[in-house]
Structure formats: structure tokens, C-alpha cells
Amino acid sequence: MSPYLHQTQNRIRVRSDFIQRNPKQIKEAIKKLQATDGIEEITHRLYAGSVAIRFDSKQVKATTLLAQIEGMGWLSVQKDKDYIDSTIRRSAVSLVKGIAILTLKRTVGGPLVSAVTALAR
Numbered sequence: 001m002s003p004y005l006h007q008t009q010n011r012i013r014v015r016s017d018f019i020q021r022n023p024k025q026i027k028e029a030i031k032k033l034q035a036t037d038g039i040e041e042i043t044h045r046l047y048a049g050s051v052a053i054r055f056d057s058k059q060v061k062a063t064t065l066l067a068q069i070e071g072m073g074w075l076s077v078q079k080d081k082d083y084i085d086s087t088i089r090r091s092a093v094s095l096v097k098g099i100a101i102l103t104l105k106r107t108v109g110g111p112l113v114s115a116v117t118a119l120a121r
Helices: 017-021 023-034 062-071 081-107 110-120
Strands: 004-007 011-015 039-045 050-055
Touching (some): 017 023
Antiparallel strands (some): 011 050
């Protein structure tokens, strides 16, 4: 999921893969943020990968909070390693099948290759 940021005058909500995949780091960061003057409430939804921060804009500026959030990596984009690995694996299987069929066509040829090709798909 791409990072999502929504800001109003007294509230900031962030949704990202980083928040969803790093619950221990997020809990520690929330404790630090709660100690900040002007923070009224922080809601963390692990399964949604979101954190909402309600604050008093007279005591703490939104730009300051956004800088802290960005510094903690909440807005970073993470590549899904499993997705990349499975895509590479599927591509390799398709390539090997293609090479095998091409080799059969060149060496054997005819209706036998057509039957094997139909089974391979």
C-alpha cells in the first residue's frame, strides 16, 4: 500500500505498510509522541496500518508533527519481498517451459510436440 496522509487542523492520520509491519517500533514511537506537549490522543490500528494523532494546534504545530512522522519512517515505501520473489519464480517457470517446448519442436517436431505443448499449458 502506498503511504496515505490526511491532515486537518487538529488531526493527522497516517496509513502505511511501515506502520502495519513494524508494530514494536510504532508502539515506541507512540510513547514518545504521547510525551509531547499538545498531543491529546493517539489511535493506532495495527490491522489497518494506521495511526491517528489528535493534537492542540496552539501547543504543537502540524509541520513539527509531520517532520517527526517522516523522520520515524512512517511514510517510507517498502517493497514486498514475497511478491517480488513469487513473480521471479513464476517467470522462471514460464521461461523453462518455453525453452523445453522450443527444444522439443526443433528435435522431435510434429503432432507429439503439439500434444506436449497443450499439456504443459
